[in-house]
Amino acid sequence: MPELPEVETIRRDLAAAIVGRRVVRTEVRDASLVHAPSVAGFGRGLRGKAVQRADRRGKYLLLHLDDGALVLHLMMSGRIFLRPADDPVGHTRLVVEFDEGPALHFVDVRRFGRAWLLPPPGVDALLADLGPEPLEPGFDGRVLQAAVGGRRRAIKPTLLDQRIVAGVGNIYADEALWLARIHPDTPAGSLSLRRLNNLARAIVTTLRAGIEYDGTSFLTHVGSRGERGRYQERLNVFQRTGEPCPRCGRAIERLVVGQRGTHICPRCQRRRG
DNA sequence: CATTGGACCTGACCGC
DNA sequence: TGCGGTCAGGTCCAAT
Numbered sequence: 650m651p652e653l654p655e656v657e658t659i660r661r662d663l664a665a666a667i668v669g670r671r672v673v674r675t676e677v678r679d680a681s682l683v684h685a686p687s688v689a690g691f692g693r694g695l696r697g698k699a700v701q702r703a704d705r706r707g708k709y710l711l712l713h714l715d716d717g718a719l720v721l722h723l724m725m726s727g728r729i730f731l732r733p734a735d736d737p738v739g740h741t742r743l744v745v746e747f748d749e750g751p752a753l754h755f756v757d758v759r760r761f762g763r764a765w766l767l768p769p770p771g772v773d774a775l776l777a778d779l780g781p782e783p784l785e786p787g788f789d790g791r792v793l794q795a796a797v798g799g800r801r802r803a804i805k806p807t808l809l810d811q812r813i814v815a816g817v818g819n820i821y822a823d824e825a826l827w828l829a830r831i832h833p834d835t836p837a838g839s840l841s842l843r844r845l846n847n848l849a850r851a852i853v854t855t856l857r858a859g860i861e862y863d864g865t866s867f868l869t870h871v872g873s874r875g876e877r878g879r880y881q882e883r884l885n886v887f888q889r890t891g892e893p894c895p896r897c898g899r900a901i902e903r904l905v906v907g908q909r910g911t912h913i914c915p916r917c918q919r920r921r922g
Numbered sequence: 923c924a925t926t927g928g929a930c931c932t933g934a935c936c937g938c
Numbered sequence: 939t940g941c942g943g944t945c946a947g948g949t950c951c952a953a954t
Contacts, residue, residue, distance in 0.1 A: 652947050681931095708948080724948050726932080740932090759931045761948065802925065811949085818947050868934095868946060887947090908927075910945075 651723040653783070653816030654859030655870045655878065656708050659729050662873035663712065663753070664703040666731050670747035671699045674734070679742035682755065685765045694766045695719065695745065707779045707815030717768040719745075720775060721755065727762035730754040731873045758869070779815040783852050788814070790846030797837040797845070804840065805833035806907030808852075817852060820865055820887045823912045825851040827886045832918045833906045858883065886912040 651659070675692040677683055683691045695714075704711040704718075710729070712719040721729070734744055734752035743755040743764060755762060767775060780796060781788050796813045797804075807813055808822045817825070826833050828851035831844060840848070864870050864878030867888060871877050885895050890903040894914035904911050 655947065722948085725946070726948095757931095758933065759946085761931065763949095800924075806925090809948085820947050865947070870947070907925095 652818035655864035658864040674746040676744040682742040720765040724761035726759040727757040793845045800838040807837040
């Protein structure tokens with residue numbers, strides 16, 4: 650599922666539901682989910698810890714504990730549900746039970762998702778290579794230009810590179826490039842500062858709108874109580890092949906850029922040298 | 923170094 | 939119904 654707006658939606662759910670709760674029991678149902686420490690150490694380390702804060706960095710969900718953090722990444726198909734510990738749905742990989750209230754269930758059909766229990770330096774190391782948070786102050790065309798300078802790689806896979814900017818994925822990359830009227834194949838280093846400023850603004854606008862509508866429930870994303878996001882109703886190009894561009898009416902086209910399905914308006918997003 | 927292609931998994935969907 | 943191919947909100951690693 651998840652890009653920045655979907656993870657942020659879940660973060661807000663968790664901030665309201667489990668901050669202040671203490672872990673009483675952990676059930677790892679799929680050992681491949683746990684990347685650090687060992688499965689045994691993971692459960693032992695969580696027991697008795699209280700959740701101080703629910704945070705997010707890019708697409709990573711950070712549940713800060715008394716010392717260190719439980720870090721979750723949902724990858725393509727991960728979901729977080731808050732529900733009774735004894736009532737898991739299919740494909741549940743991890744259940745974290747608290748002293749009161751519902752348990753946290755990590756559910757993931759494709760099993761790409763990851764979990765870590767790390768001390769503070771480990772958290773820092775895990776996140777060290779991430780680029781800037783696009784919704785924090787200071788994110789603009791100049792920041793993009795500094796990261797992209799001289800690169801010949803196409804702008805779309807550049808945006809998907811989490812070292813350039815944290816949290817943008819396939820949906821919001823397509824939507825932001827449409828908003829900024831930039832063809833996804835354009836070499837990143839060839840974009841003027843003016844166009845990079847437009848793009849930075851488009852990224853911010855698109856991500857904020859995604860959060861406002863609780864994310865995009867296209868394939869798998871739902872909130873922690875199972876509620877669907879509504880941003881799929883506001884998408885302009887993503888998965889709208891053949892439908893009219895909301896700006897000019899031309900039919901949206903699908904192409905492949907950097908091995909990812911990509912959606913553009915061929916009139917609004919012309920290739921240019 | 924920068925960039926690309928395949929791997930990692932499972933399930934849904936489409937055409938034959 | 940069954941089979942094969944394609945596709946899916948992501949990231950990592952090996953090969954150019």
